[in-house]
Amino acid sequence: xxxxxxxxxxxxYVGGPTMSVIAQKNPHIKxxxxxxxxxxxxxxxxxxxxxxxxxxxxxDKVVAEARGRNLFFSTEVDRAIDAAEMIxxxxxxxxxxxxxxxxxxxxxxxxxxxxxxxxxxxxxxxIVVEKSTLPVKTAEAIKDILxxxxxxxxxxILSNPEFLAEGTAIQDLETPDRVLIGGExxxxxxxxxxxxxxxxxxxxxxxxxxxxxxxxxxxxxxTANAFLAQRVSSINALTELCEKTGANINEVANAIxxxxxxxPKFLKAxxxxxxxxxxxxxxxxxxxxxxxxxxxxxxxWEQVIIMNNHQRERFADQIVKALYGTVADKKITFFGWAxxxxxxxxxxxxxxxxxxxxxxxxxxxxxxxxKVSALQMQSDLxxxxxxxxxxxxxxxSSEKDPYKAAEGAHALAxxxxxxxxxxxxxxxxxxxxxxxxxxxxxxxLLNKSELEAIGFSxxxxxx
Ligand code: UDX
Ligand code: ADP
Numbered sequence: 001x002x003x004x005x006x007x008x009x010x011x012x013y014v015g016g017p018t019m020s021v022i023a024q025k026n027p028h029i030k031x032x033x034x035x036x037x038x039x040x041x042x043x044x045x046x047x048x049x050x051x052x053x054x055x056x057x058x059x060d061k062v063v064a065e066a067r068g069r070n071l072f073f074s075t076e077v078d079r080a081i082d083a084a085e086m087i088x089x090x091x092x093x094x095x096x097x098x099x100x101x102x103x104x105x106x107x108x109x110x111x112x113x114x115x116x117x118x119x120x121x122x123x124x125x126x127i128v129v130e131k132s133t134l135p136v137k138t139a140e141a142i143k144d145i146l147x148x149x150x151x152x153x154x155x156x157i158l159s160n161p162e163f164l165a166e167g168t169a170i171q172d173l174e175t176p177d178r179v180l181i182g183g184e185x186x187x188x189x190x191x192x193x194x195x196x197x198x199x200x201x202x203x204x205x206x207x208x209x210x211x212x213x214x215x216x217x218x219x220x221x222x223t224a225n226a227f228l229a230q231r232v233s234s235i236n237a238l239t240e241l242c243e244k245t246g247a248n249i250n251e252v253a254n255a256i257x258x259x260x261x262x263x264p265k266f267l268k269a270x271x272x273x274x275x276x277x278x279x280x281x282x283x284x285x286x287x288x289x290x291x292x293x294x295x296x297x298x299x300x301w302e303q304v305i306i307m308n309n310h311q312r313e314r315f316a317d318q319i320v321k322a323l324y325g326t327v328a329d330k331k332i333t334f335f336g337w338a339x340x341x342x343x344x345x346x347x348x349x350x351x352x353x354x355x356x357x358x359x360x361x362x363x364x365x366x367x368x369x370x371k372v373s374a375l376q377m378q379s380d381l382x383x384x385x386x387x388x389x390x391x392x393x394x395x396x397s398s399e400k401d402p403y404k405a406a407e408g409a410h411a412l413a414x415x416x417x418x419x420x421x422x423x424x425x426x427x428x429x430x431x432x433x434x435x436x437x438x439x440x441x442x443x444x445l446l447n448k449s450e451l452e453a454i455g456f457s458x459x460x461x462x463x
Contacts, residue, residue, distance in 0.1 A: 001195055003029065003199075005030045005032070005084045006019070006032070007083070008031070008034070008088040009088065009114050010033075010132070011033045011034070011044055011053070011073060012054070012090065013056075013166060013169075013343075013345060014090050014131060014132065014162050015088065015090030015091075016033065016059075017059055018090070018162060018164070019071065020059065020063050021062055021170065024071075026070075026202050027069065031066075032074055032083070033074070034076065034080045035075065035077075038075050041075050049063060049064060054343075054344065056169045056342075057167070057170065057342055059169070059170055078117070081121050081122060085125075085127065086126065086128075086196070088131045089115075089129065093134060094106070095107065095283055095284075104286060105284065105287045106280065108138065112141070115142045116145055118146060120149070122150060122151065122153055122155075123151065123153070124153060126153070126154075127156045128156070128157050128158070129158045129159075130142065130160070131160055131162055133161065133280070136215055136219050136222070137215065138218065139182075139215075140214075143155065143157045154188070156183070156189060156192040157184070158196055159181070159214050159217035160179070161217060162221075163180070166275065166339075167341060167343045176204060176208065180212065180217050181197060181209065181210070181217065182215070182217020197211070223285065225278055225281040229304050232266060232273045232278075232308075233273075233303075233308055233311075235267050236269055236311045236461075238462065239461050239462030240314065240462070243463070249444070249462025253267040253269065269461045270311070270350075270417075271311060271354065271415060271443070272309070272353075273350075274351075275340065275345070276347040278348075279305060279348050280348075282302075289301065309353075311350075312353045315413075316354045316357035316358055318440060319358065319413060319438075320361055322440075322459065323410055323438070327361045328363070330364065330434075331408055332366075332409060333366050333368070333405050334354075334366070334369075334413050334415050335369075335418070336351065336369050336414060336418055337349060337380075337398075338416050340416060341416055341419065344373075344376075346372055349415070349416075351377075351415045351416070352384050354415065355367075355396060356384055359392070359396065362395070364395055364397075365396045365397070366397050366398070367397070368400070368401070368402040368406075370418055374397070374398035377396060377398055381396055403429065406429045408433065409433050410433070411438040411439070411440060412433065413442060414443050414446065416443070421446070426451060426454055430455055430456055439459070441458065446458070446460075448463065
């Protein structure tokens with residue numbers, strides 16, 4: 001069976017790019033992406049493609065090709081749900097900030113609201129696909145809500161987790177390592193899997209489309225991220241040892257990465273991983289393990305997060321220590337605020353935690369990031385801490401010109417690995433800074449010996 005219309009609830013970092021590519025590759029299917037956030041939808045519909053609500057290399061081209069043809073962005077959620085044969089749930093599932101499982105379990109209120117809404121407005125059979133990262137067995141809860149509150153029509157639930165990384169989302173969607181589809185083993189479940197498979201088969205070779213049962217699919221998503229995050233924490237766990245002993249983490253990473261059993265990817269030492277998935281998914285895994293009484297497994301995975309928190313704190317401590325034990329009233333410039341390059345997403349970025357720690361010490365932070373707005377930086381900080389907003393405002397400012405941002409700074413911290421930082425006139429930056437001009441390279445992005453030759457005091461991670 002081929003379907004003609006898809007609705008996606010949630011026009012965020014996952015729903016937006018995923019649906020754009022699905023629409024581009026399946027011109028015969030009408031794809032409507034809906035969101036309750038009218039500003040976000042207006043931005044998706046803007047004529048000027050540089051105004052799309054999320055920055056993602058290559059996304060503008062895909063949207064330009066499909067939008068208005070078979071790709072639509074709308075706030076009319078109910079109408080789009082009922083008109084569709086297949087509905088993707090792509091709403092946010094942040095870590096709970098209240099009640100049972102606070103700080104660990106996923107907050108499923110948006111997912112539940114979606115399920116209730118689908119049940120309420122649907123008048124024909126639907127395939128409902130969970131796209132957001134969800135803890136194992138959520139599909140069961142969604143199915144329960146749909147079956148018990150719906151109008152007696154048939155809902156089939158699939159799990160189709162996303163594996164796209166921000167900054168390379170379009171590339172990841174166009175040439176994925178694999179697509180994972182989980183469904184029930186009933187005849188209708190298997191049929192639903194086939195329907196979704198046909199959509200991806202428009203551009204993904206069939207042998208790269210893996211099908212599993214629902215629970216395996218849900219758990220694979222969580223554990224894929226946990227394994228990746230674990231690699232980052234593992235390499236970061238060695239950085240301190242390198243600094244103490246004179247080994248160089250870049251050399252160590254290169255040496256172990258050439259062992260094909262280990263491989264070169266995800267071995268870049270850093271200020272710590274960020275992003276909307278890693279921490280959330282691991283905490284989810286920890287919570288599930290704890291709920292089942294698997295305390296050793298829970299502790300094992302929790303250590304990945306503990307290591308990551310330590311790496312951020314260590315970075316802030318190093319800055320304070322190098323500036324003679326006090327940063328009060330000193331200007332510290334951050335290059336980068338996003339959680340990684342090529343995205344304007346700042347969720348769980350190390351920048352927020354490092355800024356917060358330095359502001360506790362009364363430092364003045366000025367930030368230059370090519371894609372993140374000043375408003376976003378302020379709201380990230382306000383969300384994290386209990387300082388008054390005006391206090392945050394007075395300690396954190398942003399600057400659109402990187403050279404101005406560096407002027408008079410006692411220290412410069414590279415937080416995000418934006419390529420453009422490598423092409424700057426570092427002599428000019430050195431001349432404008434307070435001496436000794438310290439660079440703390442949280443991404444090992446710059447060349448240590450070149451910077452030292454200019455006169456900088458350079459401190460990388462693990463070197
Ligand atoms: C991740 C997964 O990669 C993706 O498959 C999943 O679907 C969503 O979560 P994303 O969060 O966009 O994607 O970014 P990713 O590239 O995985 O990086 C996560 C964090 O780890 C970033 O802060 C990044 O800077 C950091 N990182 C990554 C390192 O510090 N070192 C590395 O070697 C790799
Ligand atoms: P992700 O990174 O998972 O895509 P985002 O926060 O970027 O997360 O996007 C999720 C989107 O889902 C937001 O734009 C939010 O407004 C939208 N959303 C949440 N709940 C609903 C709902 N019940 N109906 C429509 N849209 C919703």
